[in-house]
Amino acid sequence: MFEFTIFILFVFFILYNLLLIVPMREVHVIERLGKFRVVLQPGFHFLIPFFDRVAYRHDTREQVLDVPPQSCISKDNTQLEVDGLVYLKVMDGKLASYGIEDYRRAAVNLAQTTMRSEIGKLSLSETFSERDSLNESIVREIDKASDPWGIKVLRYEIKNITPSFKVIHTLEKQMEAERSKRAEITLANAEKAAMINLSEGERQEAINLSEGEKQKRINEAKGTAQEIAIVARAKAEAMTMVSEALALEGGNEAMNMQLKEQFITQLGKILNEADISVVPAEMAKLEGFFEGMEQVTQSVGQVKGGRA
Template identity: 65%
Template sequence: MTLFTILALAAFFILKLFLIVVPMRESFVIERLGKFRTVFQPGLHLIVPFIDRVAYRHEIREQVFDIPPQHCITKDNIQVEIDGLVYLKVMDPQLASYGIGDYSLAAINMAQTTMRSEVGKLSLGEIFSERETLNETIVREIDRASESWGIKVYRYEVANISPSAHVVTTLEKQMVAERDRRADITLATAEKEAKINMSEGVRQEAINLSIGERQRRINIAEGRGREISLLAGAQATGIALVAEAINKPGGNTAIKMRLVDQFVEELGKILASSDISVLPGEMARVKGIFEGVDQVTKQFKS
C-alpha cells in the first residue's frame, strides 16, 4: 500500500505538471520561455513543465468597477462631486495582458477624465436632466480609447451627484423663491379671473336691465299708441255720430242745448275753484241761463 500510494502520488504530481484546468469563468495567457504562446480557454490543457507557464489570468465575465468620487466644475461654475460605476468585459486576453499594464485602473482613470470633461460642458440643471446622455458619452469615449486594451466597455452609470453645501443652500433658497413666485402668480391669476367674472356679471346685469327697460318702454309706447288709436277712433266715431245727428231735424238745437249745459257745468266748476270773481256767481249763472233760453226760443220760433 505504501508503494502504491507513492506511485499514485508520483503520477498525480506528473499529471499536475503536464496538465492544467482552466475554470469556466477565466482564461489563461500561456508564455513559453518568456514569450507569448497561446491563450487557454476554459477546459483541460496540456503544457510542457518548466518551459510553459501561466503568465496572466483574466476574468472573462462582465466586471464592474467603482469610480471614486471626484470634484468637477460645471458650465455655470458650480463645483459638484460625482462618482459612478463602469461595466466592462475582457474580450481579448492577449491584448489585455500586453496592450496595457492594468486595464481596470486605465478604465477608471479614463472614466474620471472623460467625466470631468463632459461635466464641464453642461450646467448643473443639465447634468441632472441629461444623465443618460452623459453616461452614453462617457461609454463612447472610454470604448474608443480601450480598443487596443482588449476590453469592451458596456455601460457607465453616474451614481451620485453632490453639489457643495453652499450650492445646496443656494438651490434651496432658489426653489423656495420659485415656489413663492408661482404661488403669487397663481393668486394673481385667480384674483384677475375673479374680477373678470365679477365685471362680466355686472356687465350682463346692466345689459339685462337695459333690455328690460327698453322692452318696458316699448310696451308702454305700444300701449299708449293703442290707447291713442282707440281714442282717436272713438272720437272719430263720436264726431261722425254728432255730425249725423246735426243733419237730422232739431239736431242743431239739441247741440246748442248741449253746449249750454256744458257751459253752465264748466262755469260752476271754475267759480267753485277760483278765489277771485269778476261777477257774482249767481248772476253769471242766471245770465247764462236766460241767454241760452232766449236763443233756444228764437230757434224754435224760426
C-alpha cells in the same frame, strides 16, 4: 503499495493538467512556455502538461465598478464632489490580459479624469439638468480610450453631485427666492384674472341693463302707440256713429237732450264738490242786475240829499 499510490497521484496530476473545463461565464488565456497560445471559450479542452498553463481568467459578464467621490470644478468655478458607477464587459480576453495591467483600475481612473473634464465644461445648473448628456459624453470618451484594452464600456451613471456647504446654502436661498417670485407672480396673475372677470361681469351687466331698458322703452312705445291707435280708432268709430245718428230724423233733438243731461249732471257734481259758491251764468247775470239797481238807487238818494 507505496509505489502504486505515487503512480495514481502522478496520473491524477497529469490528468488535472491535461483536462480543462472552462465555465460558461469565463474565458481562459492559455500560454505555452510563457507565450500566448489561445483564448479558450467555455467548454471542455485538452492541455499539454508542463507546457500549457492558464495565465489569465476573465469574467465575460457585465461588471459594475464603483467610481469613488472626487472633487471637480464646474465651468462657473463651483466646487463639486461627484461619484458614479461604470459598467463594462470584457470583449477580447487577449487584449484584456496583455493590453493593460489592470483594466478595472484603469477604467475607474479613466472615468474619474473624464468626469472631471466633462464637468469642467458645464455650469452648476447644467450638471444637474443634463445628467443624461453628461453620462453619454463620459461613456463615449472612456469607450474610445479603452478600446485597446479589449473591454467595452456599456454605460456610466452619476450617483451623486454634491456641492460644497456654501454653495448649498446659496442654492437654498436662490430656490427660496425663486419660490417667492413664483408665488408673487401667481398671486398677481390671479388678481389680474379676478379684475378681468369682474370688469367683464360689470360690462356684461351694463350691457344687459341697457338692452333691457332699450327693450322696455320699445315695448312702452309700442304699447303707447297701440293705445293711441285704439283710442283714435274708437273715437273715429264713435264720431262716425254720432254723425250717422245725427243724419237720421230726430237726431238733433236727441243730441240736444243728451247734452242737456250731461250739463245738468256735471253742474250737480261741481256744486257738490266746489268750496266756493257756483251759480249758473243766467243767475250770475240776474245778480249783477240787482247789484246795478242798488247802485242806481244809492246814486239817486245822494243826489236828493244834496238838493235839500
